[in-house]
Amino acid sequence: xxxRLHDTLTRSLVEVEPLEAGHLRLYTCGPxxxxxxxxxxxxTFIFEDVLRRWLDHHFEKVTHVMNLTxxxxxxxxxxxxxxxxxxxETAQWIAAFFEDRDTLGLRPAHHYPRATEYIGPxxxxxxxLQDAGAAYDSDGSVYFRISAFPGYGRLSGFSxxxxxxxxxxxxxxxxxxKEDARDFALWKAVGPDDIGWDTKLGRGHPGWHxxxxxxxxxxxxxxxxxxxxxxxxxxxxHENEIAQSEAATRQPFVRVWCHSEHLRILGEKMAKxxxxxxxxxxxxxxxxxxxxxxxMLAASTHYRKPLxxxxxxxxxxxEAVDRxxxxxxRVNELRAADxxxxxxxxxxxxxxxxxxxxxxxxxDLNLPEAMGAVFASLRDINRALDANAVSAEAQRALRAxxxxxxxxxxxxxxxxxxxxxxxxxxxxxxxxxxQEARNAKDWAQADSIREQLARRGIAVEDTAxxxxxxxx
RNA sequence: GGCGACGUAGCCAAGUGGUAAGGCAGAGGUCUGCAAAACCUUCAUCGUGGGUUCGAUUCCCACCGUCGCCUCCA
Numbered sequence: 001x002x003x004r005l006h007d008t009l010t011r012s013l014v015e016v017e018p019l020e021a022g023h024l025r026l027y028t029c030g031p032x033x034x035x036x037x038x039x040x041x042x043x044t045f046i047f048e049d050v051l052r053r054w055l056d057h058h059f060e061k062v063t064h065v066m067n068l069t070x071x072x073x074x075x076x077x078x079x080x081x082x083x084x085x086x087x088x089e090t091a092q093w094i095a096a097f098f099e100d101r102d103t104l105g106l107r108p109a110h111h112y113p114r115a116t117e118y119i120g121p122x123x124x125x126x127x128x129l130q131d132a133g134a135a136y137d138s139d140g141s142v143y144f145r146i147s148a149f150p151g152y153g154r155l156s157g158f159s160x161x162x163x164x165x166x167x168x169x170x171x172x173x174x175x176x177x178k179e180d181a182r183d184f185a186l187w188k189a190v191g192p193d194d195i196g197w198d199t200k201l202g203r204g205h206p207g208w209h210x211x212x213x214x215x216x217x218x219x220x221x222x223x224x225x226x227x228x229x230x231x232x233x234x235x236x237x238h239e240n241e242i243a244q245s246e247a248a249t250r251q252p253f254v255r256v257w258c259h260s261e262h263l264r265i266l267g268e269k270m271a272k273x274x275x276x277x278x279x280x281x282x283x284x285x286x287x288x289x290x291x292x293x294x295x296m297l298a299a300s301t302h303y304r305k306p307l308x309x310x311x312x313x314x315x316x317x318x319e320a321v322d323r324x325x326x327x328x329x330r331v332n333e334l335r336a337a338d339x340x341x342x343x344x345x346x347x348x349x350x351x352x353x354x355x356x357x358x359x360x361x362x363x364d365l366n367l368p369e370a371m372g373a374v375f376a377s378l379r380d381i382n383r384a385l386d387a388n389a390v391s392a393e394a395q396r397a398l399r400a401x402x403x404x405x406x407x408x409x410x411x412x413x414x415x416x417x418x419x420x421x422x423x424x425x426x427x428x429x430x431x432x433x434x435q436e437a438r439n440a441k442d443w444a445q446a447d448s449i450r451e452q453l454a455r456r457g458i459a460v461e462d463t464a465x466x467x468x469x470x471x472x
Numbered sequence: 473g474g475c476g477a478c479g480u481a482g483c484c485a486a487g488u489g490g491u492a493a494g495g496c497a498g499a500g501g502u503c504u505g506c507a508a509a510a511c512c513u514u515c516a517u518c519g520u521g522g523g524u525u526c527g528a529u530u531c532c533c534a535c536c537g538u539c540g541c542c543u544c545c546a
Contacts, residue, residue, distance in 0.1 A: 037546080042546085069544095157476070157541095159474080182543075183543090236541095236542090268539080271545060300495085301484075316485095320496075368493095368495090375493090385510085387511095441505075446505090450508095460508085462509095
């Protein structure tokens with residue numbers, strides 16, 4: 001089975017083949033830590049997490065690097081305003097990012113390089129560009145010379161003439177003294193009172209794009225396999241990364257570019273600038289479960305299509321997760337019999353689920369379709385289990401299927417965390433009393449206790465094996 | 473203005489040149505002391521208008537609508 005991903009540069013599906021056999025090198029654009037990231041950012045991070053997990057499944061070794069951009073104009077401004085160092089300013093937001101990452105169950109990257117720790121490599125890279133004639137000084141700052149890189153615009157599809165300076169209304173068009181409006185800053189000169197670094201280039205701080213080139217080359221080499229981010233990074237960020245990297249190394253910078261679509265809210269992109277965003281803690285405070293948020297962001301639609309955030313998809317995701325979790329409970333509680341009358345049907349359904357899942361995932365990470373295959377098989381399996389017992393072997397196969405699916409989906413650890421630990425002494429007592437009431441066929445009493453437990457957030461179900469509880 | 477994406481049931485959504493996965497919600501039923509869970513049944517001709525084709529939701533054109541990018545936004 002080969003994995004195919006949509007490559008932004010060629011706008012086609014390409015087979016993923018690591019440059020170094022058996023070792024895939026992945027770079028994902030991380031957060032700019034100037035405040036708490038929102039769930040729109042996390043849509044991209046979760047897409048990248050699903051990719052990372054599927055790559056782990058495919059290749060012997062994966063090295064995943066996610067950068068933390070801890071120097072940029074907003075951070076510098078805030079640090080100055082608060083009268084603190086850059087490190088003090090960003091520490092809280094880095095901590096918040098890791099907290100949210102863990103809330104949503106993202107597999108940690110192998111490296112989280114910070115821009116401020118790579119000033120040296122950035123300066124070296126800029127010097128290489130100067131030597132190559134691809135960079136020039138202006139008022140102490142250093143700019144990349146677009147005209148020195150003929151391939152400029154390939155990734156975004158923008159031709160030189162089509163770029164309308166300031167058309168987005170986001171940035172002042174002519175605030176810098178550049179040869180060409182499209183040229184971008186590699187190094188920005190600052191005065192002695194401003195936060196900056198004294199380097200061979202003079203006192204200043206790096207431009208936005210150079211950090212990713214320097215950090216990825218340092219940690220992953222001058223050519224890496226996959227580089228991803230949100231679609232809004234295509235231009236200018238990734239376009240500029242390609243230009244500055246390849247102008248320096250004369251080698252292809254990245255083999256496959258992947259970009260995820262935006263999360264929307266009320267039909268519009270969720271963004272800090274539109275003030276229509278929600279953070280992970282805010283969503284949780286609204287009663288959402290981490291497992292449901294993760295499911296919604298990862299699996300409710302394909303990563304290259306916009307996803308609209310609202311209560312309905314979240315509720316649907318909650319139910320979908322519950323269905324999976326209930327099925328896992330059922331599998332774990334199966335009392336396997338030697339005969340295993342349902343084995344054949346169950347094993348067939350498992351095979352269908354696995355094949356459908358793998359195929360859909362290999363086809364550009366189509367997790368929605370992959371889950372469709374899983375759910376279709378769940379129904380077949382449930383039907384078989386309703387009718388007959390299964391062998392211990394079939395039970396093991398069912399567990400393996402769930403493990404495989406959740407190796408990518410990643411919701412079960414979150415579900416376990418949400419359910420909390422064991423029952424308290426008192427709650428156990430209530431459950432025992434209810435069992436006694438049921439034995440005595442005192443239904444009124446049994447129902448009343450079930451009500452009490454429900455008010456504590458504990459759902460009780462009666463099964464052939466007795467009572468089963470879970471935190472709802 | 474340039475470039476690009478999308479438009480499938482009440483909602484979310486996958487997909488294919490030969491009459492549409494899956495999830496949620498709804499309706500009816502089986503099971504259950506009652507529930508819950510599970511299962512069964514039921515619920516769409518794929519934005520509009522043309523064209524190509526034996527046949528299009530799937531290819532082409534136009535239109536309408538929504539959205540994104542156009543120098544520091546994931």
